[in-house]
Amino acid sequence: MRWRKARLPGWPFPNRSAVQQERAPLARDLRPVIPGIRRRKPRSVPRVMLVQPGARHNYALARFLNRHDMLQRLYTDFALGTGHPFRRLSHLPLPAGVKAKLNRRATDALPARMIRSGVNVALPGARRHTLRPPSARDVAASDGFYLQYFTDGPELRARAPGKPIISDVFIVPGAYRAVDREVADFPDWGEAPTPPDLARRYDTHSLAMFEQSDVLFCPSQAVIDDVTGYGAAFAQKCRLVPYGASLRASVGTPEPGRVLFCGSLHLRKGVHYIRAAADMLRASHPHIRFVFAGGGSTVMRAKLVAPNVELLGHLGKAELMREFARADLFLFPSLAEGAAGTVLEAMASGLPIVATREGGVDFTDGTSGIVLPPRDPQAIADAVVRIVEDRALRAALSAGATREAEAYSMAAWEARFIAAVSDVF
Structure with missing residues (x-):
């Protein structure tokens, strides 16, 4: 006959005897004085909760923190870490759009247990979505919070008033003002001004971020300059922490006169000033072509059509790399970005x-190129002609851009970011 082992009094740990259960608290109390009993080491790095809607930089910041054992949890709307059951869906015969979204939200550098995905909908049809509220356990275990543009900032400030908040100001806060100015000056280009109520909400949220955040991480000097426009005192909170890029240096064979722009076709990107520069050079420099890689509205695309303009539409990564290899120079006269x-x-x-x-x-x-004044098509035309016509200058700027790009590698970005976060704590 087979006898079943009786349940011991110390039921939560059935493999321990009752005597062991009784001795455990004593052993814990005597750990500092009894040789041979291991003590838990205090943490040498902070634990940071990251709140990030969307998949910016393919969750690079979460990956950096996790690699340095600093990530408490990533809270986002939808992300698929390693071990997530939805990762298996990518092998099924799903629509291409669904597969693309799954692939964009998949990251192999974060285990699923480190991610909390999900949104709450305030009211049906209200179009207001918020991320899942951080758990009380994660709030208590975090030494501080890193928030994308102060997402969930007021709530976390109220729940943990003594813990530092770092806000990532990933775009110029007054970007909508730049757009509204262009819409007023170019009303027939198919864009609408920012509704007044939405503009007020933008400014209210931005001011709350500036006032309630302990530190503001800004990816460029342009962002810092705009933040200080809301109040000179906010400059003390700003830290310049530039982003990086995952693309490794790969120099192609340029086609002289092929000028590449890459980005969405909007007035904020300055594409209408490129179109004006193209008109200036059409007769005098017919070999110079302006190439737009990016999607846009029907009105915008129609406005950009010209004999010396190519509209490629939205390109995949491989296609874009081929365009980088063909281009003679890169043109980006944007009016408001983060980085x-x-x-x-x-x-x-x-x-x-x-x-x-x-x-x-x-x-x-x-060294790496030519800095343009904003809203100046003549300056665009002059800079393009200068580089295209002077091949020695073009070669020197190309070499300078390749060297300077090393400061924006993923490894350099990771080291810069981790050092900046550690400095806050």
């Missing part, structure tokens, strides 16, 4: 940069 990743990718591809400071990348003027 344009396409500029960093162009630098890594060895392309001379012709861009505004408002484009969000603080490249060295005269």
